[in-house]
Amino acid sequence: xxxxxxxxxxxxxxxxxxxxxxxxxxxxxxxxxxxxxxxxxxxxxxxxxxxxxxxxxxxxxxxxxxxxxxxxxxxxxxxxxxxxxxxxxxxxxxxxxxxxxxxxxxxxxxxx
Amino acid sequence: xxxxxxxxxxxxxxxxxxxxxxxxxxxxxxxxxxxxxxxxxxxxxxxxxxxxxxxxxxxxxxxxxxxxxxxxxxxxxxxxxxxxxxxxxxxxxxxxxxxxxxxxxxxx
Numbered sequence: 001x002x003x004x005x006x007x008x009x010x011x012x013x014x015x016x017x018x019x020x021x022x023x024x025x026x027x028x029x030x031x032x033x034x035x036x037x038x039x040x041x042x043x044x045x046x047x048x049x050x051x052x053x054x055x056x057x058x059x060x061x062x063x064x065x066x067x068x069x070x071x072x073x074x075x076x077x078x079x080x081x082x083x084x085x086x087x088x089x090x091x092x093x094x095x096x097x098x099x100x101x102x103x104x105x106x107x108x109x110x111x112x
Numbered sequence: 113x114x115x116x117x118x119x120x121x122x123x124x125x126x127x128x129x130x131x132x133x134x135x136x137x138x139x140x141x142x143x144x145x146x147x148x149x150x151x152x153x154x155x156x157x158x159x160x161x162x163x164x165x166x167x168x169x170x171x172x173x174x175x176x177x178x179x180x181x182x183x184x185x186x187x188x189x190x191x192x193x194x195x196x197x198x199x200x201x202x203x204x205x206x207x208x209x210x211x212x213x214x215x216x217x218x219x220x
Contacts, residue, residue, distance in 0.1 A: 041198055041212060041215075042212050090155050099144065105154060105155050106153070106155050
């Protein structure tokens with residue numbers, strides 16, 4: 001069974017569109033995260049959720065909004081996509097906040 | 113100054129070599145230290161973690177933390193082609209900061 005899964009794996013879309021990326025974890029973890037990895041492999045945290053509460057929100061544009069329907073899911077919605085949003089987005093989860101994070105396979109977003 | 117500095121490489125070594133990967137950090141409050149391995153087009157996977165200064169060994173991998181120098185290392189003994197990947201350090205306390213990763217290639 002896949003511990004942390006993301007859909008879709010690849011996403012190609014045009015500027016100005018709105019898109020969502022879904023994440024699910026079956027590890028029973030309390031905290032989930034979204035990371036953005038740029039072309040230089042730099043991994044930067046965007047959001048984390050603990051028990052449905054947002055506990056970290058870095059300087060991310062408000063076009064990005066995380067939504068957590070339950071403890072096992074944390075989706076990422078992006079409005080008005082821009083060229084600079086092209087990157088690989090990783091979902092992760094951990095039992096305790098910020099400890100031993102398990103990553104999903106990533107979603108490669110390309111904005112044209 | 114970045115929270116975590118990591119030499120991006122690339123690093124290329126022959127099979128069987130000992131590999132040393134390093135990160136430096138600026139925040140003395142950091143107390144959790146982790147190493148992740150990321151294969152091409154895959155998500156990072158946790159390789160090793162430690163909470164204190166000293167060494168921690170797991171098979172061919174040894175993680176070393178020197179809090180006084182704010183320096184952490186990952187050593188890979190008897191490196192294998194399957195070790196070819198990008199290695200990222202992650203450090204923090206209430207929030208984790210990732211290094212930029214070091215790309216390693218082990219040549220058969």
